[in-house]
Amino acid sequence: MSVADTGGVSTSYNRLQQLKSFDESKAGVKGLVDSGITKLPQIFIRPPEELAADNQTPSQFTIPVIDLKGVSGDRSKVVAAVREAAETVGLFQVVNHGVPLKVLEETLTAARQFHELPQEVKGEYYTRDKMKKVKYGSNFDLYRTRYANWRDTLLCVMGPDPLHPQELHLVCRDAIMEYSRQIKVLGSLLFGLLSEALGLNPEYLESIDCAKGHSILCHYYPPCPQPELTLGTTKHSDPGFLTILLQDHIGGLQVLWQNQWINVPPVHAALVVNIGDMLQLISNENFKSVEHRVVANHRGPRVSVASCMLLHS
Numbered sequence: 001m002s003v004a005d006t007g008g009v010s011t012s013y014n015r016l017q018q019l020k021s022f023d024e025s026k027a028g029v030k031g032l033v034d035s036g037i038t039k040l041p042q043i044f045i046r047p048p049e050e051l052a053a054d055n056q057t058p059s060q061f062t063i064p065v066i067d068l069k070g071v072s073g074d075r076s077k078v079v080a081a082v083r084e085a086a087e088t089v090g091l092f093q094v095v096n097h098g099v100p101l102k103v104l105e106e107t108l109t110a111a112r113q114f115h116e117l118p119q120e121v122k123g124e125y126y127t128r129d130k131m132k133k134v135k136y137g138s139n140f141d142l143y144r145t146r147y148a149n150w151r152d153t154l155l156c157v158m159g160p161d162p163l164h165p166q167e168l169h170l171v172c173r174d175a176i177m178e179y180s181r182q183i184k185v186l187g188s189l190l191f192g193l194l195s196e197a198l199g200l201n202p203e204y205l206e207s208i209d210c211a212k213g214h215s216i217l218c219h220y221y222p223p224c225p226q227p228e229l230t231l232g233t234t235k236h237s238d239p240g241f242l243t244i245l246l247q248d249h250i251g252g253l254q255v256l257w258q259n260q261w262i263n264v265p266p267v268h269a270a271l272v273v274n275i276g277d278m279l280q281l282i283s284n285e286n287f288k289s290v291e292h293r294v295v296a297n298h299r300g301p302r303v304s305v306a307s308c309m310l311l312h313s
């Protein structure tokens with residue numbers, strides 16, 4: 001066995017230990033920050049080849065912002081804008097979407113308050129059990145990825161078989177239940193527009209149960225001591241039909257478009273909408289499920305709430 005091999009073995013052994021102790025702390029990334037760390041633990045560091053290949057060239061492309069007020073006027077214009085965005089970058093922002101600003105603000109506050117609960121309280125919700133409808137954790141795929149993401153998440157299953165409100169902690173219960181109701185209405189409007197954008201009747205996508213599965217993921221990205229070495233969320237596309245994302249003012253979401261990372265800037269009172277893999281598939285690849293990621297930052301915490309319309313929750 002060469003020295004390099006020995007190194008490899010000992011590194012991977014330590015890695016498993018480190019993953020386990022992070023997992024068993026049930027304190028997530030926020031727990032690490034609260035403990036006062038100033039260096040990024042090894043398990044979060046991106047492999048050198050990935051860091052070297054990261055394309056940071058700025059791009060001039062701007063993410064479309066679609067005003068949904070238009071649906072009560074010239075609906076065909078809105079449908080055309082949705083079609084154009086869905087067929088190209090697969091991601092757009094919507095304003096005047098009908099979800100009151102107060103509900104958006106209360107949802108972000110609720111998500112933040114959950115993650116900022118005392119560790120002993122929050123730890124009660126920490127689980128990797130796939131059957132649970134309320135799940136708090138950090139990196140649900142911790143043991144399967146090459147490096148961990150700088151992010152904690154509270155997952156709430158809202159459909160087809162929703163959680164019971166009592167399962168949610170009081171600090172976020174009412175806000176998440178109300179947000180879920182509002183997102184269902186907006187989801188219906190968007191599926192209507194997307195159906196029309198495919199040349200189908202407005203009820204089509206809902207009639208094939210695209211809106212039936214619904215999970216809400218409340219993400220918390222603590223400030224990171226060495227943000228250039230890790231990511232808040234690794235590059236991925238969303239597996240479901242559609243994701244509606246509420247992000248706070250910090251920024252960090254990026255979309256991969258024509259081989260360049262484009263920022264999805266926070267827009268006041270807007271929601272980000274992106275096509276998922278299932279919708280790409282059933283649209284015969286006309287709509288694009290685009291890859292995206294979240295960069296880590298030292299300013300945070302950043303809070304975002306992703307509502308994912310999935311086939312299976």
Ligand SMILES: O=C(O)CCC(=O)C(=O)O
Nearest residue numbers: 217219238253294304306
């Ligand atoms: O936090 C974000 O802005 C994006 C999260 C995301 O991509 C996801 O939940 O699928």
Ligand SMILES: [Fe+2]
Nearest residue numbers: 236237238292
């Ligand atoms: Fe995503």
